[in-house]
Amino acid sequence: xxxxxxxxxxxxxxxxxxxxxxxxxxxxxxxxxxxxxxxxxxxxxxxxxxxxxxxxxxxxxxxxxxxxxxxxxxxxxxxxxxxxxxxxxxxxxxxxxxxxxxxxxxxxxxxxxxxxxxxxxxxxxxxxxxxxxxxxxxxxxxxxxxxxxxxxxxxxxxxxxxxxxxxxxxxxxxxxxxxxxxxxxxxxxxxxxxxxxxxxxxxxxxxxxxxxxxxxxxxxxxxxxxxxxxxxxxxxxxxxxxxxxxxxxxxxxxxxxxxxxxxxxxxxxxxxxxxxxxxxxxxxxxxxxxxxxxxxxxxxxxxxxxxxxxxxxxxxxxxxxxxxxxxxxxxxxxxxxxxxxxxxxxxxxxxxxxxxx
Amino acid sequence: xxxxxxxxxxxxxxxxxxxxxxxxxxxxxxxxxxxxxxxxxxxxxxxxxxxxxxxxxxxxxxxxxxxxxxxxxxxxxxxxxxxxxxxxxxxxxxxxxxxxxxxxxxxxxxxxxxxxxxxxxxxxxxxxxxxxxxxxxxxxxxxxxxxxxxxxxxxxxxxxxxxxxxxxxxxxxxxxxxxxxxxxxxxxxxxxxxxxxxxxxxxxxxxxxxxxxxxxxxxxxxxxxxxxxxxxxxxxxxxxxxxxxxxxxxxxxxxxxxxxxxxxxxxxxxxxxxxxxxxxxxxxxxxxxxxxxxxxxxxxxxxxxxxxxxxxxxxxxxxxxxxxxxxxxxxxxxxxxxxxxxxxxxxxxxxxxxxxx
Numbered sequence: 001x002x003x004x005x006x007x008x009x010x011x012x013x014x015x016x017x018x019x020x021x022x023x024x025x026x027x028x029x030x031x032x033x034x035x036x037x038x039x040x041x042x043x044x045x046x047x048x049x050x051x052x053x054x055x056x057x058x059x060x061x062x063x064x065x066x067x068x069x070x071x072x073x074x075x076x077x078x079x080x081x082x083x084x085x086x087x088x089x090x091x092x093x094x095x096x097x098x099x100x101x102x103x104x105x106x107x108x109x110x111x112x113x114x115x116x117x118x119x120x121x122x123x124x125x126x127x128x129x130x131x132x133x134x135x136x137x138x139x140x141x142x143x144x145x146x147x148x149x150x151x152x153x154x155x156x157x158x159x160x161x162x163x164x165x166x167x168x169x170x171x172x173x174x175x176x177x178x179x180x181x182x183x184x185x186x187x188x189x190x191x192x193x194x195x196x197x198x199x200x201x202x203x204x205x206x207x208x209x210x211x212x213x214x215x216x217x218x219x220x221x222x223x224x225x226x227x228x229x230x231x232x233x234x235x236x237x238x239x240x241x242x243x244x245x246x247x248x249x250x251x252x253x254x255x256x257x258x259x260x261x262x263x264x265x266x267x268x269x270x271x272x273x274x275x276x277x278x279x280x281x282x283x284x285x286x287x288x289x290x291x292x293x294x295x296x297x298x299x300x301x302x303x304x305x306x307x308x309x310x311x312x313x314x315x316x317x318x319x320x321x322x323x324x325x326x327x328x329x330x331x332x333x334x335x336x337x338x339x340x341x342x343x344x345x346x347x348x349x350x351x352x353x354x355x356x357x
Numbered sequence: 358x359x360x361x362x363x364x365x366x367x368x369x370x371x372x373x374x375x376x377x378x379x380x381x382x383x384x385x386x387x388x389x390x391x392x393x394x395x396x397x398x399x400x401x402x403x404x405x406x407x408x409x410x411x412x413x414x415x416x417x418x419x420x421x422x423x424x425x426x427x428x429x430x431x432x433x434x435x436x437x438x439x440x441x442x443x444x445x446x447x448x449x450x451x452x453x454x455x456x457x458x459x460x461x462x463x464x465x466x467x468x469x470x471x472x473x474x475x476x477x478x479x480x481x482x483x484x485x486x487x488x489x490x491x492x493x494x495x496x497x498x499x500x501x502x503x504x505x506x507x508x509x510x511x512x513x514x515x516x517x518x519x520x521x522x523x524x525x526x527x528x529x530x531x532x533x534x535x536x537x538x539x540x541x542x543x544x545x546x547x548x549x550x551x552x553x554x555x556x557x558x559x560x561x562x563x564x565x566x567x568x569x570x571x572x573x574x575x576x577x578x579x580x581x582x583x584x585x586x587x588x589x590x591x592x593x594x595x596x597x598x599x600x601x602x603x604x605x606x607x608x609x610x611x612x613x614x615x616x617x618x619x620x621x622x623x624x625x626x627x628x629x630x631x632x633x634x635x636x637x638x639x640x641x642x643x644x645x646x647x648x649x650x651x652x653x654x655x656x657x658x659x660x661x662x663x664x665x666x667x668x669x670x671x672x673x674x675x676x677x678x679x680x681x682x683x684x685x686x687x688x689x690x691x692x693x694x695x696x697x698x699x700x701x702x703x704x705x706x707x708x709x710x711x712x713x714x
Contacts, residue, residue, distance in 0.1 A: 003389040007396045010592055018382060018391045025379040032360040034375045036551040036597060039364045039675060072553060073430040073574070076588035080572035106572050189589055194393040196429060196553045196591030215437035215463050217430065231433035232546055234553030234591060235367055240393060318396060 004340035006330045007318035008147055008291060009169065010189040014335045017193075017243035024239055040235050048242050049228060055245035056192075059254055060171075062178050062201055069200040069220070069228045070238050075168045075187040078198060079103045081218050082141070082164055082183065083110035088211050092116045092137040092161070097124040097146035098324070099166060107141070116140070123325070124149040126283035137161040138209065139182060145170035147190075148322040150293035150329065151286040156180045162206055170290050171199070172248060173334060174258045182206040190290070191334045193241030196234045248334065257334050264332045264341045265289040271345045277303065277352045281325055295327030299357070307351055314347040361697035363687045364675035365504055365648060366526065367546040371692045374550075374600035381596055397592050405599050406585060412602035413549075416610055417528075419535050419558055426557040426577070426585045427595050432525045432544040435555060436460045438575050439498070439521055439540065440467035445568050449473045449494040449518070454481040454503035455681070456523060464498070473497070480682070481506040483640035494518040495566065496539060502527035504547075505679040507650035507686065508643040513537045519563055527647050528556070529605060530691060531615045539563040547647070548691045550598030553591045605691065614691050621689045621698045622646040628702045634660065634709045638682055652684030656714070664708055671704040 005012035028035040029044060038045060053068050062068060071077075079102055083091060087110040095101055095118035107113040114137070117128035124146060133140055139162040145152040147169040154174075157163070162182030171184070172191045178184065183202045189195040200220065207221050216222050222230055248257060269287060272280045272294045279297040280287065296304050304327065311319055311328075321327040330344055362369035385392040386401060395402060410425050419425060428434075436459055440448060444467040452458055452475035464470040471494070474485035481503060490497055496519040502509040504526040511531075514520070519539030528541070529548045535541065540559045546552040557577065564578050573579050579587055605614060626644060629637045629651045636654040637644065653661050661684065668676055668685075678684040687701055 005394055013394045022379045022382040037362055037370045074588045077574045194593055195589045196594055217434045231431045232552045236551055237553055
């Protein structure tokens with residue numbers, strides 16, 4: 001049976017990237033060696049790293065003012081590397097969910113950390129807006145998409161202080177004005193590649209603000225000076241990332257994928273809003289195009305497990321909602337084909353036919 | 358032409374691990390999904406993580422007092438995580454090469470760091486012995502194998518203070534008395550798997566000595582409490598690591614591989630010592646079984662590049678010595694077959710026939 005991969009991350013990747021990855025595991029570019037057993041200090045792998053860098057720069061229109069890094073460790077590592085580098089006096093955070101709260105927790109170890117706005121009062125079902133941003137902050141940190149709750153910033157906000165954004169789960173899903181950000185980071189394992197590699201896009205002059213003596217692996221300048229190869233990088237995850245970016249470019253880039261993402265989201269949210277058995281969980285204007293959360297409508301709560309079983313029987317994978325929201329979450333990342341959303345919608349319609357009162 | 362992979366790391370892996378890795382990239386255990394696109398929070402991947410853990414415990418006879426972690430970030434990350442966790446007053450380090458020096462540099466950021474012994478006076482060509490270990494140290498740090506210079510500790514030393522060892526490049530090459538160590542760590546990309554995953558074996562009661570408030574990703578206790586899944590782990594590198602350990606168990610485990618490693622090293626060092634064109638670079642008693650360094654003998658220095666070209670023409674890959682030693686380095690990790698060493702030796706003999714004066 002055809003599987004429809006709605007995993008929240010690690011998540012669906014383009015089939016061509018997977019196939020090229022499997023080929024490279026067996027024989028990397030005709031070298032007679034696996035990509036898993038080559039030195040990262042070879043021309044062939046340096047070319048992979050450079051291509052990944054160039055593709056991300058092109059796809060996201062990253063200006064020359066910003067450097068791109070591919071590192072190990074995960075976005076959770078960046079949660080403390082960012083304040084370690086940049087939190088000298090005071091930093092501002094917007095609390096929009098579990099990941100934002102984790103970032104805040106790490107920042108508190110390094111200096112004064114102010115939560116400027118929070119949507120915790122309504123279980124993170126919306127994106128706070130209209131809050132004041134003090135001008136004496138070292139930076140303002142936001143989480144542009146909230147994988148667990150299914151909310152998302154749909155525009156690049158204006159900030160009078162350096163803007164730092166965790167874009168783990170919506171990077172490359174829409175055009176971003178990178179010039180508005182001092183630093184963008186995220187785990188690759190949603191729209192950019194497999195687990196095991198993290199991207200950082202940092203405005204070089206932001207680095208001048210640092211005052212601490214930093215461990216080498218924490219020091220962004222060190223990684224920039226070494227083209228992300230200060231230590232052995234996660235070779236294979238970077239290769240797959242490069243293949244994923246190549247696919248994105250081939251299908252038309254970020255604008256094309258944004259159109260497809262909107263199409264997928266419109267279809268699924270449309271069904272949620274019209275199907276009597278289901279209801280969305282977030283404020284409509286802040287609905288994520290990446291993680292679409294919904295629960296059984298009032299009166300139908302008892303059917304939760306039955307729908308889960310039915311969806312599984314139709315080939316749906318990874319649609320169980322996070323325990324803090326319940327219900328269902330269909331993650332519709334870039335590589336998820338429209339047909340998977342169509343299949344889920346068909347499944348919801350059929351279930352409603354069977355069970356609507 | 359058959360390639361002989363002497364890369365210093367990332368390096369040769371067992372063919373069966375590579376083939377199983379390629380299969381899992383296309384379809385992970387019949388799931389219809391790639392290992393690259395599954396959630397780490399699935400029973401199937403948790404089983405991979407558990408198997409990797411169990412296999413390492415069995416192969417290295419890790420006692421119940423010690424926990425095993427598989428993390429992202431690399432050994433270079435551990436260079437600062439170790440003092441961040443454990444350096445309260447004073448730590449002792451043995452300086453046996455580039456990697457030891459990097460570890461010392463990071464430790465100095467966190468407290469008093471004493472270099473108890475160093476072989477830098479002779480370009481790190483030997484392992485210092487017979488030095489005093491003060492009993493007021495928080496820990497003593499050693500690097501058991503020096504990838505660049507080709508020296509290695511062949512026994513587990515006695516230490517009156519907690520012993521911490523970077524075993525990146527000789528883990529699993531010989532039996533180790535893990536009970537003698539408070540913490541063992543290393544990048545997996547030599548004997549254990551591909552680049553992108555780091556192992557840590559830590560004695561649980563060593564964690565009681567910590568006094569700092571730590572970032573979550575630095576805190577070993579946090580990783581232990583979350584079974585190495587506090588954040589998204591490097592899923593695919595851990596899968597390949599598990600496959601590599603499975604192979605090692607199948608061929609007879611650490612004792613069997615130690616025998617093979619000795620056989621390979623004896624063959625190659627024997628040739629270096631008997632071939633008039635070549636000479637070893639390290640003290641004989643400290644010669645690494647993993648990284649075998651040699652240069653052209655006096656009078657034959659001008660043939661360096663000619664031998665490199667000839668070796669390449671015979672299928673040798675990755676035998677260029679590190680720039681700080683020069684000449685040649687044949688890394689003979691666990692997965693390197695005896696036939697590759699035989700091929701290199703044949704190549705050295707043939708070159709000598711052509712060029713000996």
